[in-house]
Amino acid sequence: MIRASMAALVLAVGISACGHTTEPASGSSATPSSSAAGMNVSGVVDRSGQAAACPTDEPCDPPLTAVYLVFSRPGYPDVRVQVAGDGKFAVHLGPGAYTIAAAPPPMRGKLTPNSVRVPQEGVVTLRLVIA
Structure with missing residues (x-):
């Protein structure tokens, strides 16, 4: 229990040391939003473009x-x-231009948008799509 708490604390401090806030790169689908607990980049990965690889009726x-x-x-x-x-x-990121990748990479499709610009102040919400 103590180890898990310490690991979470170390992770939180490491993430906090990484930077500041975000703004969408031109052409991205990022939109300004509010921040929770110091996180300045948040969002959702949408896999709607991917079909499930399952047999019909199963x-x-x-x-x-x-x-x-x-x-x-x-x-x-x-x-x-x-x-x-x-x-x-x-996540909390420092100011600057970032590329975004999925790990592991999607087997089918690609992640878009694949970049974001993080400004000195502000937050963004990204809607990333794998299609």
């Missing part, structure tokens, strides 16, 4: 959207955030 689980999203910018370490089962995510 129930199955939908494909995973992505286990993680990876936010990258030149000269800085990548920032990984876990995507919840419902597709939601939240």
Whole structure:
């Protein structure tokens, strides 16, 4: 229990050290939104473009959207955030332009938008689509 609490604290401090706020890159589907608990980039990964690979008339689980999203910018370490089962995510990023990738990469389709600009102040909500 203490180890789990310490691990969560270390993770929270590590994420907090990564930066500040977000604004959509031109052409992205990001929209301004409010922040929760210091997270300045949040949103949902939508897999609506992916069809489930299941035989007809047999129930199955939908494909995973992505286990993680990876936010990258030149000269800085990548920032990984876990995507919840419902597709939601939240992370705190420093100002700058980031590329966004799914990890592992989707077997079919691609993640869009694949970039975001994080400004000095403000927050954004992204709707990422795998199609």
